[in-house]
Amino acid sequence: MYVNNSWYVAATPNELANGNILARTILGHKIALFKTENGQYAAVRDACIHRQAPLSLGHIVGETIQCGYHGARFGTDGRCTHVPGQDVISPKALVRSFPVCERHGFIWIWMGDPELAVDESTIPKNLALLDAKPEMRSCSGLFESMRANYRLLNDNLFDITHAEFVHPESFGGEEVRFYRNAHQGSEPIDRGLTYEIKERSIHFRTHADSLGDEGAPLWRIMMAQARNIESWTGPLDFTMEVSWHAPCYTSFHIYLRPAGQPDATPVEFHDFHAAIPETANSSHYFYTVGINYGDENTLSHLAEETRNVFKQDIILLEAQQVSVGDLDVLSVPHASFSGDRLQLEGRKILDKLLNKERQEKSIAQEI
Numbered sequence: 001m002y003v004n005n006s007w008y009v010a011a012t013p014n015e016l017a018n019g020n021i022l023a024r025t026i027l028g029h030k031i032a033l034f035k036t037e038n039g040q041y042a043a044v045r046d047a048c049i050h051r052q053a054p055l056s057l058g059h060i061v062g063e064t065i066q067c068g069y070h071g072a073r074f075g076t077d078g079r080c081t082h083v084p085g086q087d088v089i090s091p092k093a094l095v096r097s098f099p100v101c102e103r104h105g106f107i108w109i110w111m112g113d114p115e116l117a118v119d120e121s122t123i124p125k126n127l128a129l130l131d132a133k134p135e136m137r138s139c140s141g142l143f144e145s146m147r148a149n150y151r152l153l154n155d156n157l158f159d160i161t162h163a164e165f166v167h168p169e170s171f172g173g174e175e176v177r178f179y180r181n182a183h184q185g186s187e188p189i190d191r192g193l194t195y196e197i198k199e200r201s202i203h204f205r206t207h208a209d210s211l212g213d214e215g216a217p218l219w220r221i222m223m224a225q226a227r228n229i230e231s232w233t234g235p236l237d238f239t240m241e242v243s244w245h246a247p248c249y250t251s252f253h254i255y256l257r258p259a260g261q262p263d264a265t266p267v268e269f270h271d272f273h274a275a276i277p278e279t280a281n282s283s284h285y286f287y288t289v290g291i292n293y294g295d296e297n298t299l300s301h302l303a304e305e306t307r308n309v310f311k312q313d314i315i316l317l318e319a320q321q322v323s324v325g326d327l328d329v330l331s332v333p334h335a336s337f338s339g340d341r342l343q344l345e346g347r348k349i350l351d352k353l354l355n356k357e358r359q360e361k362s363i364a365q366e367i
């Protein structure tokens, strides 16, 4: 049901600040996430080995997490280091720990084979690209868990055709219809879409010269914000690059220029979305929004706008989950439209990874 051998966004650093221990369910596992006094991040199963009290109800003591019930302490590797009134501790006294790391403004967790966790190639590279642009102003956020399977959320983020109907006042303009006119390739084409499919990712780009009022309202708002003017009424040249990385990451990079000025510095808007599986019927949604213009107020305004847009999606996603019920999302009979082409390719990549892990597991069991 889940790809285990992958890094997943688990938290934002501020959720673990000031000794806060975070209880979060990820891929169906209850986890306690914390940061030691020396600043090391850690994640352990959120149940004490003694009487199963959630460790998230405890405290940070030095480099350990202390159970809030009888005071047993566990290191970042899960080993029990202290039991009150007891000199000898069995080396078997161990709570399961999970590899964690901090990258690109998020705390990531590895839920699979710990020996494979050294491979960071499953952390989407486009986040590193954003780090490399010092002119970008960015912020991260988290929505509470939503009552919808992560694959529904994945489909939603990678499907821009719904924007015309769900987000007409912000993201939904003529350019999202180009999705239905897709060709393989890496060069942007006017009023079309080119795409490339890789082993674990899909990239597409769409472009429109002289996009006017038929384009999404948000692009004109951004052009006006960047120039500090009331409104932008002229045509603009629009380029959007979208990347989806298995199992659950989508990023959008948008570049806007006044029409016919290919050398003008673009107004840029980048966002990154992580659809993290919580349980079979729920997900955590993390996002990052970045712009290359304006000030903190402009950024908060756009982050709020992103949040409002996503609230429109959540209504649909949670209602879809009710329709699907406890069935596997992908096993429900469904029709496919021409605009679903890349979304279906994404599903195929994910299924391939899931099957590979399933096969490896059954071979290991046979051995």
Ligand code: FES
Residues within 6 Å of the ligand: 048, 049, 050, 051, 052, 053, 067, 068, 069, 070, 071, 072
């Ligand atoms: S339940 Fe944790 S020390 Fe007893």
Ligand SMILES: [Fe+2]
Residues within 6 Å of the ligand: 156, 162, 163, 166, 167, 309, 310, 313
């Ligand atoms: Fe949406």
